Structure formats: C-alpha cells, structure tokens
Amino acid sequence: MIRFQLNGREAALDVDPDMPLLWALRDHAGLTGTKFGCGIAQCGACTVHLDGAPIRSCVTPLSAVDGASITTIEGVEGPVAEAVKAAWRDLDVVQCGYCQSGQIMSAIGLLTQTSAPTDADVVAAMDGNLCRCGTYQRIRAAIADASTRLG
Amino acid sequence: MLFSPASPLPASPALTRRGVLAGGLTLGLALALGGKRARAAGPVGTFDPPATPNAFVTIAPDDSVTVTVKHLDMGQGVSTGLPTFVADELDADWSQMRFAFAPADAATYANLAWGPVQGTGGSTATANSWMQLRKAGAAMRAMLVSAAAAEWGVPESEITVARGRIRHEASGREAGFGAFAQAAAALPVPAEPRLKAPAQWIYIGKEGVPRLDTPSKTDGSATYSLDVRVPGMLTAVVAHPPLFGARVARVDAEAARAVPGVEDVVEIPTGVAVVARDTWSAMKGRDALVVEWDDARAETRSTQALVADARAVFERPGTTAFASGDAAGALAGAARTIEVEHVFPYLAHATMEPMNGTIARREDGGYEAWGAFQIQTIDQASVAAIMGTTPDRVRLNTLFAGGSFGRRAVPGADWISEAAHILKATGERAPIHLVWTREDDMRAGHYRPLVVHRVRAGLDDAGRIVGWEHRIAGKSIMKGTPFEALIMADGVDATSVEGARAMPYAIGARRLTVHDTRELVPVLWWRSVGHTHTAHAIETLIDELAHAAGRDPVDYRLSLLEEGSREAAVLRRAAEEAGWSGPGEGNGRGRGVSVHTSFGTAVAMVADVVVEGEEIRVPRIVCAVECGVPVNPDVIRAQVEGSVGFALATVLREQVTLADGAVVETNLDTYRPTRFSEMPRVEVHILPSENPPSGIGEPAVPTLAPAIANAVFAATGERLRSLPLDLSAGRGA
Numbered sequence: 035m036i037r038f039q040l041n042g043r044e045a046a047l048d049v050d051p052d053m054p055l056l057w058a059l060r061d062h063a064g065l066t067g068t069k070f071g072c073g074i075a076q077c078g079a080c081t082v083h084l085d086g087a088p089i090r091s092c093v094t095p096l097s098a099v100d101g102a103s104i105t106t107i108e109g110v111e112g113p114v115a116e117a118v119k120a121a122w123r124d125l126d127v128v129q130c131g132y133c134q135s136g137q138i139m140s141a142i143g144l145l146t147q148t149s150a151p152t153d154a155d156v157v158a159a160m161d162g163n164l165c166r167c168g169t170y171q172r173i174r175a176a177i178a179d180a181s182t183r184l185g
Numbered sequence: 186m187l188f189s190p191a192s193p194l195p196a197s198p199a200l201t202r203r204g205v206l207a208g209g210l211t212l213g214l215a216l217a218l219g220g221k222r223a224r225a226a227g228p229v230g231t232f233d234p235p236a237t238p239n240a241f242v243t244i245a246p247d248d249s250v251t252v253t254v255k256h257l258d259m260g261q262g263v264s265t266g267l268p269t270f271v272a273d274e275l276d277a278d279w280s281q282m283r284f285a286f287a288p289a290d291a292a293t294y295a296n297l298a299w300g301p302v303q304g305t306g307g308s309t310a311t312a313n314s315w316m317q318l319r320k321a322g323a324a325m326r327a328m329l330v331s332a333a334a335a336e337w338g339v340p341e342s343e344i345t346v347a348r349g350r351i352r353h354e355a356s357g358r359e360a361g362f363g364a365f366a367q368a369a370a371a372l373p374v375p376a377e378p379r380l381k382a383p384a385q386w387i388y389i390g391k392e393g394v395p396r397l398d399t400p401s402k403t404d405g406s407a408t409y410s411l412d413v414r415v416p417g418m419l420t421a422v423v424a425h426p427p428l429f430g431a432r433v434a435r436v437d438a439e440a441a442r443a444v445p446g447v448e449d450v451v452e453i454p455t456g457v458a459v460v461a462r463d464t465w466s467a468m469k470g471r472d473a474l475v476v477e478w479d480d481a482r483a484e485t486r487s488t489q490a491l492v493a494d495a496r497a498v499f500e501r502p503g504t505t506a507f508a509s510g511d512a513a514g515a516l517a518g519a520a521r522t523i524e525v526e527h528v529f530p531y532l533a534h535a536t537m538e539p540m541n542g543t544i545a546r547r548e549d550g551g552y553e554a555w556g557a558f559q560i561q562t563i564d565q566a567s568v569a570a571i572m573g574t575t576p577d578r579v580r581l582n583t584l585f586a587g588g589s590f591g592r593r594a595v596p597g598a599d600w601i602s603e604a605a606h607i608l609k610a611t612g613e614r615a616p617i618h619l620v621w622t623r624e625d626d627m628r629a630g631h632y633r634p635l636v637v638h639r640v641r642a643g644l645d646d647a648g649r650i651v652g653w654e655h656r657i658a659g660k661s662i663m664k665g666t667p668f669e670a671l672i673m674a675d676g677v678d679a680t681s682v683e684g685a686r687a688m689p690y691a692i693g694a695r696r697l698t699v700h701d702t703r704e705l706v707p708v709l710w711w712r713s714v715g716h717t718h719t720a721h722a723i724e725t726l727i728d729e730l731a732h733a734a735g736r737d738p739v740d741y742r743l744s745l746l747e748e749g750s751r752e753a754a755v756l757r758r759a760a761e762e763a764g765w766s767g768p769g770e771g772n773g774r775g776r777g778v779s780v781h782t783s784f785g786t787a788v789a790m791v792a793d794v795v796v797e798g799e800e801i802r803v804p805r806i807v808c809a810v811e812c813g814v815p816v817n818p819d820v821i822r823a824q825v826e827g828s829v830g831f832a833l834a835t836v837l838r839e840q841v842t843l844a845d846g847a848v849v850e851t852n853l854d855t856y857r858p859t860r861f862s863e864m865p866r867v868e869v870h871i872l873p874s875e876n877p878p879s880g881i882g883e884p885a886v887p888t889l890a891p892a893i894a895n896a897v898f899a900a901t902g903e904r905l906r907s908l909p910l911d912l913s914a915g916r917g918a
Contacts, residue, residue: 053465061463066412067405072623076853107405122403130260131402132537132587160861166537166588167260168830170864
C-alpha cells in the first residue's frame with residue numbers, strides 16, 4: 035500500500051509499487067487530466083508536481099511518492115496556478131490540448147520558483163514539454179502574461 | 186453519446202439504449218428540432234444532403250445553444266469555428282454557445298465536400314460547413330421569431346433578436362431563446378432562410394471570439410479518446426510484428442498470463458493482444474510474452490535500398506498526370522537547363538496522444554465504440570464487418586483527439602479494427618480499451634510516403650521558363666483503399682501530384698509523370714499530403730532558376746505569376762511585411778521566400794535563417810495567407826503558428842528510417858519534434874477576402890521547408906534539396 039497526498043487529500047493505492055505514477059493516477063485514482071505521451075520522459079505530457087516541483091510521472095514509480103505530496107492539473111491551485119490558467123485562457127493557447135496539462139504544470143512550477151523568469155529560465159523550464167501542434171509562441175506569451183499578472 | 190465540453194464524459198457511459206436516454210441526453214433530444222439526431226445511419230451510397238438543418242442546433246431551457254459538430258476536433262478549432270456560423274446567424278450571445286460531437290450518421294453528418302461519407306480531412310471542415318451551419322442558425326432564428334410572434338400576438342416583423350435576447354420593442358416584451366425552444370420545435374423548418382450580409386456579421390471574421398474548448402483543455406477536464414472509462418473494461422496492448430508484412434508464427438503466453446492483472450492473451454490478425462485489468466499490467470504482460478514471427482513475406486529493405494528502388498522506377502515510363510505542349514522539345518531548345526533531385530523521407534504523424542480506442546458490446550446486441558474518429562463512416566463499417574453486424578448497430582462516440590495530422594483518418598480503420606478484433610477474440614465478455622504505446626504508434630507505419638522527385642527546367646536567354654519536366658516516384662496513398670475510386674483517375678493518385686499538377690507560374694511546356702513504387706510500408710496522408718513534397722520541389726527549383734537568371738527571388742516569382750492572382754497578392758504582402766530587400770549577403774545569415782496554394786488557400790512565407798556550423802536556426806517567419814473570409818482570425822493565426830512549429834522539425838531532422846525493414850526511430854528521443862527553444866517568431870498577416878472560407882489547418886505547412894532551404898542557400902551558398910536539410914551531407918558530397 036502506497037500512501038501519499040493527492041491534490042490535498044490522503045490517498046492510498048494498493049497496486050504494484052513499480053507502476054509509474056502516471057498509470058496509477060490515470061487507471062487507479064481516476065485522474066485522466068495527466069496525459070501519456072512517450073513513457074520515457076521525453077515529452078512532458080505527464081508532468082505533475084511532487085512536493086511542489088514538476089516531475090515526469092511516466093518514469094516515477096509509485097513507490098517513490100510514498101509519503102510525498104502529489105498535485106495534478108485537476109488539483110493545482112493558488113495565485114500562480116490561477117494566473118497561469120487565466121493567461122492560457124486569454125491567449126487561447128491550446129489547439130489539440132493534449133500536452134497542455136503538462137505545459138501548464140511546468141509553467142506553474144517555473145513561476146512558483148520565480149515570478150519574473152528570464153528567457154533562459156523559461157527555455158530551461160519548458161524545453162522538455164513537447165507540443166506537436168506547435169503552440170510554443172503562445173505558451174511563451176502566456177508565461178510572460180502570467181508573470182505580469184503576478185507582479 | 187453526445188456530451189457537453191462543459192461536463193466530463195459521464196463516468197458510466199450507457200451501454201444500453203435506455204441508459205443513453207436516461208443520461209441527460211433526453212432533454213437535448215426532445216428539443217433538437219427535427220429530431221434527426223436520433224436517426225440511425227443510412228447505408229453509404231444513398232447520400233442526400235439533410236433537409237432539416239436543425240440536426241445541428243439544440244436550444245435548452247437554460248438558453249444554451251448546442252451546436253452538433255460533425256467533424257473531429259484534433260486541435261484545429263472546428264468546435265469553435267462551426268458554432269461561430271450558427272451563433273452569428275442566430276444572433277446568439279457567444280456565452281450561450283456549446284458544442285457536442287455528432288454521432289456516426291453519414292445521412293445527416295456527411296462531409297459535403299466528400300459525398301456520402303462522414304469524416305474530417307483535406308482542410309474541408311470549415312468550407313463544407315459554411316453554408317450548412319449558417320442556414321441552420323438562420324432557420325432556427327426564424328423559427329424562434331415565429332414562435333415568439335405567435336405567443337406575444339405581434340407581427341414577426343416587429344421582433345428583433347440580438348445577443349441571445351428576443352425582443353418586441355413596442356410592448357416591452359423580452360425573452361431568451363429557451364423560452365421558445367419547445368414552440369419553435371413544432372414549426373416547419375424554413376428551407377431557404379435569409380442569411381446575413383457580410384456587413385451584418387457579429388462573430389464571423391471578428392477578433393475576440395474565444396475558443397469554446399479552451400476552458401476544459403486548461404483544467405484537465407477535457408475528455409480525450411484515451412480518457413474513456415467504461416465500467417468493467419479491460420485494457421489491451423498488442424505485440425505487433427517488428428516488420429511490415431510479418432505474421433505470428435508461434436506464441437508462448439505462459440509467462441504473460443502469469444503476470445498479475447493479466448486476464449487473457451489472444452491472437453488477432455495484427456499480432457498478439459495482452460488483456461489486463463490496467464495499462465501497466467498489460468504492458469508488463471506484453472514484456473513477458475514470447476512471440477516468434479514469420480518474416481517470409483515481410484518488407485526487409487533498408488531506407489537506402491528503398492530510395493535506390495524509387496530511383497530505379499524512373500527507368501520505366503511513368504503515368505502522365507499533366508502535359509501541356511512539347512516539354513522535351515522545349516528543354517532541348519533551352520538556353521540553359523537545370524536538373525534537380527529531391528528525396529523526401531517517411532514521416533510519422535507522432536500525435537501527442539498515441540492511437541487508442543475503446544469498444545463494448547451493448548445489452549441490445551449492438552456495439553458501442555469510443556475514440557477520436559476521423560472518418561466515422563469507415564470506422565463504423567469496419568467495426569460492423571469485424572463483429573458481423575450492420576453499421577447501424579455500431580454506435581460511435583467521437584471524443585477530442587490529441588492531434589491527428591491525418592493519422593486518425595485511416596482507410597483501413599486500423600486502431601478501432603484492432604480493438605474490435607480483441608473484443609471478438611476475448612468472447613465479448615468485457616469492454617476493451619486498446620492502448621498503443623509510443624513505440625507501437627511509431628512502428629505502425631502509415632507514414633507520409635518516401636518520395637523522390639526529379640525535375641528538369643529550361644530557361645531562355647531572358648530567364649523565362651520554356652520547359653519543365655517533373656517526375657515523381659513513390660507509393661500511392663490511395664491505391665487499394667476505399668478512396669481509390671474517388672481520388673484516382675487515369676492511373677494517377679491525385680494526392681501524389683497535388684501541388685505539382687496545377688502550377689501558378691507561367692511555364693512554356695510542361696509534363697508531369699508519376700512512377701509507382703512497390704513496398705509494404707503503409708503510407709498515409711500527413712498534414713498537407715502531396716503538397717508536403719511538391720511545394721518543396723517546385724519552390725526550391727524556382728529559387729534556383731531565379732538565381733540562374735540573375736533575378737531577385739520575389740521579383741522573379743512575380744514576373745511568372747499572373748497579375749492580380751492570389752499568389753501574387755500573398756507574396757507581395759509577405760515580402761512587404763518582412764521588409765524584403767533580397768536574400769541577403771551570406772555569412773551565415775540569409776532570407777528565403779516561397780509561395781504555394783493548397784486546400785484553396787494561398788500562402789507566402791519569408792524565412793530568416795542563421796547557420797552556425799551545421800546547425801540551422803530559424804528566428805523569424807513572416808507569413809501572408811488568403812483563406813477566403815477569415816472566419817476566426819485568431820484561430821487562423823494559431824493554425825499558421827502551429828503549422829510552422831509542426832513542420833520545422835521535418836526541415837531540420839525528422840525522418841523515419843528502416844534498417845533491414847525495421848523502424849529505427851521508435852520514440853520521441855530519436856524522432857524529435859520541434860521543441861520550445863527552436864520555435865521561430867511567427868508573424869501572420871491575413872489578406873481580406875470575400876471568397877467562401879477555405880482551408881487553414883494544412884496550407885501553411887508546405888511553404889515552410891522551401892522558404893528555409895532557399896534562405897540556407899542565401900546564407901551559405903549551398904543548395905540542400907532533400908529533406909531534412911543536412912548541411913553535413915551537403916559538405917561531404
């Protein structure tokens with residue numbers, strides 16, 4: 035039994051501890067907002083927060099989150115999350131949208147660390163999140179917009 | 186199952202007719218004017234455009250207006266664009282607008298550009314819905330006005346509708362749409378409702394009409410195909426043969442069956458399926474599976490051999506796709522000729538959401554499937570054939586697609602057919618949720634074909650093009666598919682030559698031939714299809730000819746284009762916005778230009794490149810488009826920006842290669858799409874137009890590669906013709 039905080043609540047999953055957190059979230063916790071893209075930490079669609087920092091859930095075994103706090107797109111909240119989501123909505127960033135949970139979780143992670151990131155900070159935080167629809171220009175603009183909102 | 190984007194898919198999708206009607210859909214059906222939504226699919230071949238447009242519009246008591254979207258939304262924004270047509274003619278308020286994806290029903294929801302087939306592709310969604318949904322909205326408005334006039338006892342002419350409110354000024358009466366939805370439903374549907382003049386549009390062509398799918402795609406609530414959960418479902422992964430054309434020889438499933446969670450292992454036509462209680466268990470079961478493959482009839486060539494064999498088919502006469510004048514004679518008499526060869530690799534769609542689908546047997550003996558269906562009519566018929574039933578007994582639920590770029594529109598309905606085979610092989614005892622891993626998706630083929638072009642062009646002393654001989658070798662996408670009869674004529678697959686058959690330039694004599702290759706690698710349309718290679722071959726050669734003639738690439742193109750043509754217009758605009766003053770002086774920096782029309786839309790691009798060593802960077806793209814009435818300018822900009830991001834990696838590195846028949850690039854570490862840090866600044870300029878709207882999902886893809894290749898020539902003096910552009914190969918040669 036693996037016990038952890040999931041979106042602010044106690045969670046306990048009795049599944050294979052080797053199961054990647056991604057599949058535990060999707061198949062056993064009923065949270066499908068976190069997406070499967072590659073399974074090898076190359077695309078970032080599976081990004082969630084572990085104790086507030088972005089991780090790739092597709093290569094994180096469930097055993098590694100025992101006692102930790104996990105936040106997914108469904109549960110992320112607070113001023114940074116609100117600013118990022120508002121910017122994403124205002125700029126209509128999404129196209130197919132499949133990667134956007136991961137993009138948003140990475141962006142929230144970045145702006146939580148620093149509300150006024152440099153361009154190098156933004157590239158470092160976002161270059162691991164692929165968007166096959168090519169929405170990068172708007173992602174960049176939305177991060178800048180969210181940063182402004184956060185003052 | 187229809188669902189509102191505002192509410193997630195019900196946790197227990199109904200598997201019975203009664204369940205469907207009990208699940209919140211009842212109200213919608215009752216108020217869907219005309220009631221055509223509940224109709225079963227008619228057989229293919231009895232196409233008759235729907236007479237009652239309101240199969241597309243449902244008004245609820247809460248005033249919400251739900252537009253039934255007959256197309257797959259794979260990111261291109263049809264779930265916003267189509268409701269825009271209705272909202273405008275209906276004079277609804279944008280905040281009222283909702284959408285739901287249509288069921289499979291070719292009789293009602295056919296793509297009017299295709300005939301009796303429901304499906305999405307060829308950048309036709311907006312174009313074929315344009316009049317249909319404007320009429321649907323206008324008819325609904327007229328019926329609401331009639332109902333209100335009757336209820337209030339006032340003349341229809343005194344009633345106004347604006348921003349979702351129905352008013353009678355003189356009596357001060359006012360109501361929302363919901364108040365009259367029921368009464369309007371009983372009225373006859375006007376066949377030819379009066380449509381607005383362009384000057385009256387309130388949403389069409391306007392800024393500030395936000396996408397309807399954005400909220401659910403920013404909070405994790407949007408339901409994609411892979412997110413479908415059906416009670417009791419089992420998850421399946423499939424061991425596919427490592428080579429195209431290989432088959433199962435022997436299976437040892439003992440270890441796989443011993444993996445906790447694995448419920449069954451079954452052989453199906455496409456491989457061996459491991460069925461388990463969750464995805465991870467199914468994947469572990471597949472890892473434990475031992476399969477021997479029979480490669481006797483498999484494709485075993487490597488990429489190099491496939492390219493050599495494609496070149497070899499040029500030795501045989503091809504099929505003429507276009508001929509005008511005596512091209513051979515003109516070339517013989519030309520002052521100067523240039524002959525070029527381009528090699529284009531296989532490309533994978535690599536959608537962010539790998540292929541997947543879910544299927545269940547219904548209590549009434551029919552079947553229900555969930556997926557990102559792109560050609561519903563074919564998917565439905567394929568499932569029916571496998572399950573031994575008729576298409577009308579197969580209910581399809583179309584969900585959001587995590588990208589497609591053409592991949593989900595498969596004439597062989599590969600992924601949902603595989604799910605159906607697993608359902609059948611497991612005795613239909615539980616719903617099957619088929620999941621392809623990224624490796625499965627990358628190795629499954631259905632690539633943009635490997636294509637070789639050879640073009641010879643001749644100039645006269647004045648730099649005019651007097652002759653043009655164009656030969657294209659590759660595998661036909663359409664041959665042997667249900668679309669063969671529709672798309673092939675006189676032995677020519679139109680998708681192999683599109684973009685090269687009709688050319689906008691003044692060329693003396695011209696001949697175009699296609700040469701079919703034989704191979705077992707499955708090929709498919711890939712965002713902008715034939716234009717992905719024809720535009721590159723043409724637009725890079727035009728650049729070489731301009732150089733040979735000592736002309737500026739923009740001026741040279743304008744001299745060959747008809748004055749007043751759309752191509753000339755977009756080219757002028759792109760050059761002007763980019764501040765074009767020539768291709769540049771080299772020293773690692775250069776500019777390139779291209780212009781091409783596809784899917785009814787003319788596009789011109791100016792690319793700035795910086796070359797450092799063997800690395801090509803693209804800091805800026807300036808693009809001008811003419812796509813008819815720009816329905817939603819922001820969505821158009823987004824599609825152009827995205828097309829650049831999508832296509833850039835194919836210019837720089839993307840390719841699927843084979844080693845002894847096996848696919849080398851199996852995940853996103855070796856097949857590498859464009860990343861954030863590589864994205865150019867994209868500036869989009871939309872030309873005003875009163876033409877009906879044309880495509881925008883694809884047309885900005887073809888122009889990117891030639892603009893960049895031409896800029897690389899300006900920067901380095903090196904002509905890189907084949908894609909991806911490889912400076913190390915160019916310098917080694």
